[in-house]
Amino acid sequence: MTIRTQEEIVTRIWALRANSGDAFGFREEVLVEALDLDHAHQVIAPRHSAEWNQRADHESYARDYLRFAIGKIIDHRGNSASRSVDKLGELAWLLGRDDIVAAMDHADYPMYGAPKVKAFADGFGWPFLDDLDGDGRLSLARMADGQQCDPPGCERGCAD
Incomplete structure (x- = not known):
């Protein structure tokens, strides 16, 4: 890139x-x-x-930061998730992917920015993993659709 x-x-x-x-x-x-x-x-x-330090490989950084951002969404970390969305948007711009920037801008922000982060991952063709917690109910895919992570009710803080 x-x-x-x-x-x-x-x-x-x-x-x-x-x-x-x-x-x-x-x-x-x-x-x-x-x-x-x-x-x-x-x-x-x-x-x-x-x-000041210059970063040499922005694509690798973007891939790593995507994993970090997904972790913040799963952990229901509001401020950290918001920061991640900002950084991923800027990484998409930096890598010349205005289409991804537009997709992220168009996506809603519920559930800790999961729809925006999914737009980033999808735009690059990178995995947006549906990680599950220990009891198998936490769904990143649900969050990306703007729904609670846990259908019976989230104990971590997300709400529809």
Whole structure:
């Protein structure tokens, strides 16, 4: 996969800042790690240059982060799941997949963003695993359809 150009990434970071479209900086974090040092200097303060690391393989990171995001959905972690959706959306953009960004934007957010994360996985053709908890009732697929994870009633916090 080909990632966006350095100039496109810098422009997107400035646009996110101008529109307050990334209140907690999760999207920007993904983007800054895609920049080389010269371009990173355009968007990070010099005092932070020592902390900056460039990520080399964004596709592997996206695959790993998808698994992480699914874990946050299964664990009913609201804030972490929201952060995961933001980061996955930015990874899709970074990897040049505007179709996936649009699918994620179109998907609803119930059940800890499961429909959005499923749109990401489906767009790349990567597995969206239907992991089950110990008693076999927790269903990620149900959550992606906007339903409770456990048909009799979720004890972890999700609701229809």
